[in-house]
Amino acid sequence: MEDTFLVQTPEALKAIAHPLRQRILMDLVVAGHARAADLARSVDAPANSVSFHLRTLAKAGMVVEAPELARDGRDRVWRPVAENFRVEPGTAGTATEILRPALAWVERLFTTANDGGPADEGTKRRALVINNVSLTPDEARAFRDELVAFHEKWADRAFSRARQDPDAPRDAYQVLLALGPRDEG
Incomplete structure (x- = not known):
C-alpha cells in the first residue's frame, strides 16, 4: 500500500470530491479492507449506493478489489491503495470539484457556530485561522512542509486509534489547509 495517493487526474479529482466517497475512503483506510455492506453500515448509506461509489473510486485508482479476502466468487472485498489522499495544487478542476464545496462547508460550519447562541461542545471543537505572514520562499x-507533517501526524494517530477501537464514538472532521502568496489584486 502506498503512503500517499496524489490526486492528479480529472477522474480521480471527481471521485474524491464527493462527500460520501470521502467517508467511504476514510472508513476503508481505517478498516484496511471491507465489503460494500460493511461500509454501508459505517457510513449509514444503502449498500447499492456504497457499491456504486466503490466502483467509482476503483476506476479512479483509489481502491482495488482484494479477491484473496473474499468468501466466495460473488463476494467483493475492497482495500484502499494508500493511507493518505492528497490533491496537488494546480490539478485541473480543483476549484470546481474541491475548493468551492470545501469553502461552502467552511461557511456553513462557521455560520451555524456563530448564530448568536451560547457555544456548545461542537462549536468549541472548530477552528478558523486566517493570518498574513511575511515569508521568504524557503520559509x-x-x-x-510543517503544516502537512502536523496534519499527517494527527491523521495517522486518528486512524491508528480508530483501528484499535473501532467502536469508540467518533465524528468525521474535515481539515482544509491553504497556504499561498496573498493576491493583492
Whole structure:
C-alpha cells in the first residue's frame, strides 16, 4: 500500500470530491479492507449506493478489489491503495470539484457556530485561522512542509486509534489547509 495517493487526474479529482466517497475512503483506510455492506453500515448509506461509489473510486485508482479476502466468487472485498489522499495544487478542476464545496462547508460550519447562541461542545471543537505572514520562499516551503507533517501526524494517530477501537464514538472532521502568496489584486 502506498503512503500517499496524489490526486492528479480529472477522474480521480471527481471521485474524491464527493462527500460520501470521502467517508467511504476514510472508513476503508481505517478498516484496511471491507465489503460494500460493511461500509454501508459505517457510513449509514444503502449498500447499492456504497457499491456504486466503490466502483467509482476503483476506476479512479483509489481502491482495488482484494479477491484473496473474499468468501466466495460473488463476494467483493475492497482495500484502499494508500493511507493518505492528497490533491496537488494546480490539478485541473480543483476549484470546481474541491475548493468551492470545501469553502461552502467552511461557511456553513462557521455560520451555524456563530448564530448568536451560547457555544456548545461542537462549536468549541472548530477552528478558523486566517493570518498574513511575511515569508521568504524557503520559509514558505518549510511552513508548508510543517503544516502537512502536523496534519499527517494527527491523521495517522486518528486512524491508528480508530483501528484499535473501532467502536469508540467518533465524528468525521474535515481539515482544509491553504497556504499561498496573498493576491493583492
